[in-house]
Amino acid sequence: MINVLVADDELPAVAELSFLLGKDGRIGQIHRAGSGRAALAILEQSRIDALFLDIHMPGLSGLEIAHAINARPNPPAVVFVTADEDCALQAFELAAVDYLLKPVRAERLAATVGRLTELAAPAPEGPEAEMITVEKGGTSRLIRLDEVRYVQAQGDYARLHTAHDSYLVRVPLADLEQRWAAAGFLRIHRSYLVCMPFVSSLKLGAARPTLSVADAELPVSRRHLPLLRERLAATKVRPQP
Known part of the structure; x- marks a missing residue:
C-alpha cells in the first residue's frame, strides 16, 4: 500500500x-x-x-x-x-x-x-528496463520497454501494444526489429513484432499459423516460422544427458 x-x-x-x-x-x-x-x-x-x-x-x-x-x-x-x-x-x-x-x-x-x-515495489536485481517516450492525445509519457507485448506496423509508423493501451510511434517496424532484438522481440510477420516472454501459444494446424499474445491472435508468415520454431524449441525443458 x-x-x-x-x-x-x-x-x-x-x-x-x-x-x-x-x-x-x-x-x-x-x-x-x-x-x-x-x-x-x-x-x-x-x-x-x-x-x-x-x-x-x-x-x-x-x-x-x-x-x-x-x-x-x-x-x-x-x-x-x-x-x-x-x-x-x-x-x-x-x-x-x-x-x-x-x-x-x-x-x-x-x-x-x-x-x-x-x-x-523493491527493484529487481539486474539492468534497469529501458524507458520509451510515447504520445497519446497530445500528452507525452514514459513507458517501460518490458511493458510492450507486441508491435504492429502501420505504414511508416509502429503501434506499441501494452496490457492496457497502445501507442503510435514514428518509427518503422524494421528499425524496432533491429533495436529491440536483444530485449526478446522477434519478427513473426511483415506487420508484427512480438516480445517472446508474452507468447502463450502457437497454432500450426490451421491453413495459416497464428500466435497468441494475451488476448491477441497474430498471424505468422511462412517466411518467419522457422526462426520462431527455433526460438520456442530453445526454451523447452529437456532431461539432462
Whole structure:
C-alpha cells in the first residue's frame, strides 16, 4: 500500500480525488492540502510515497513543488492533476509519473495507481528496463520497454501494444526489429513484432499459423516460422544427458 498526498486549492477537487483514491485497496493513508505550502509542510511531517498535484495553485504551484522535492534524496513520485493540457512537457521534464486531466476518470486513475505501486515495489536485481517516450492525445509519457507485448506496423509508423493501451510511434517496424532484438522481440510477420516472454501459444494446424499474445491472435508468415520454431524449441525443458 502507498501513502499519498492530494494538493489542490479547489477543495471539492481534493475531496473528489481523495474519494476515488480511497476506493482503491492499493492506497494507504491519504493526506490533503489546499495549497503548495501546506503540501510541503505535510511532506516534512509524514512519509509520502506519491503526490497528486494541481499545477495552478496560489503561492507555490505544483510545478514548483515538484522541482523542489526533486532535489531531495528518494523523492516521492509525482502525478499532476490539472485541467491544463499545455504543461505536459514541463511535467515530464520534472520526471512526473503521469499527467491526469480533470475530471479524472476512475479507470484512468486506477492505471496511474498501478504504475505508482510498481515504482514503490523493491527493484529487481539486474539492468534497469529501458524507458520509451510515447504520445497519446497530445500528452507525452514514459513507458517501460518490458511493458510492450507486441508491435504492429502501420505504414511508416509502429503501434506499441501494452496490457492496457497502445501507442503510435514514428518509427518503422524494421528499425524496432533491429533495436529491440536483444530485449526478446522477434519478427513473426511483415506487420508484427512480438516480445517472446508474452507468447502463450502457437497454432500450426490451421491453413495459416497464428500466435497468441494475451488476448491477441497474430498471424505468422511462412517466411518467419522457422526462426520462431527455433526460438520456442530453445526454451523447452529437456532431461539432462
